[in-house]
Amino acid sequence: MSEIDRLLDHCTTEEIASKLNQQGMRTVDGEPLNPKSIQYIQRSYKLDSRYERLRKLGMKTAQEISEQLGVCTQTVRRWNKAGFFKAHQCSNRQQYLFEPLSHDSPVMDKLNEHMTKMDHQKGKKPDC
Template identity: 35%
Template sequence: MEMVRPAAIEVALAVEDEIAGRIEQAKSMRLKQLERARYEAELARRRYMNVDPANRMVADTLEADWNDRLRRLDALQQEHDRLRQSDQKLLGDEARTRIRALSDDFANIWNDSRVESVERKRILGLLIEDVTLVKSERISIHVRFRGGRTTSLEVDKPKPMALVRKTQPAVVSVIDELLETCTDQEVATRLNELGHTNWQHQAFTARKVALVRTTYRLPSRFERLRSRGLLTGAELAAQLEVSQTTVHQWGRQGLLRRQIYGHDHRCLYEPLGDVVLVRGTGGRKATQPTFITGQATGQGAM
């Protein structure tokens, strides 16, 4: 924005020159098409005039071809006349006035959301003569504008994609800490509450947390609980000599202490130690099973 002001007149003139050059190129192409169409129409006319009138089938075919060439020539001529009038309006005094006004309102044009990227690139092509890049520890950029003015600046090298996609160490540390007490989904929820995002600036999900956990080899919630000695439903069922369904039911009722490690209420159970199971009774005076500390009898659970 700062550099365009002294070069505003040159930019406006360059815009006009480019438009005029493109109009001339389009006009030249249209004239070549017209010339080719006239030649083909004349060739078709000669074929028709030279045919034997007695051979009506060939004469009809050549006449139809001649008429088709004439129609195509007429369509091209009409299109050429229409575009020529449009080009004259484009390079008229009113159009030139609008083009020169662009240099005074360049900032608004450049920042307009309706201007597409390809148009901004064309604007840069009109502003800048050439750019030289010198790569060292940083990248030096030397820009030469049309009209001779130059400027230089330095930027950092682009980071490798492996570093761009790398999760911030602070976020990895938070995930590792949260996994001590939370599932992947709970970790994602907590990260979003803290304002953390992934490398694409997207909110965390359970799947994204699992990906980070796998990439950085963080123990999962399940592995952490197992390392503390927690048991699966099958292991605890075998210890108590009951079914897994009974173990899960007791867990939901709060008779067994459990820790959730995944979705669908997947859980592990805290070990009971040296306890004896006293089964409950049904009927009117139903009682819940209880666990008492003591040595197991030779007959197993009571």
């Protein structure tokens, strides 16, 4: 249980199950661990989820970032794939939380460059 608690700081439940299975750990029935068994242990011991831990650290949702930047969430996800944000996967479904943006953060420089480039190509800033 303490190993799961420690791993939840850095890994999704799928990643935790994989790591613990590689170490030879199994369920009480002798079955390999899976994300649901990790979630069951997490809830049983009232451990904060990966999502809750990241939110407590100040991480933002795609919706919050989109509102800050004035773009839609689809654009935030696309820019995340392009490497504009420092994002942390918080679920097995490719859900991410983002490090907060400040006006002087390096990511803002990248975004400003990208938006300026898009202005020249399309004549306007991208919104979605």
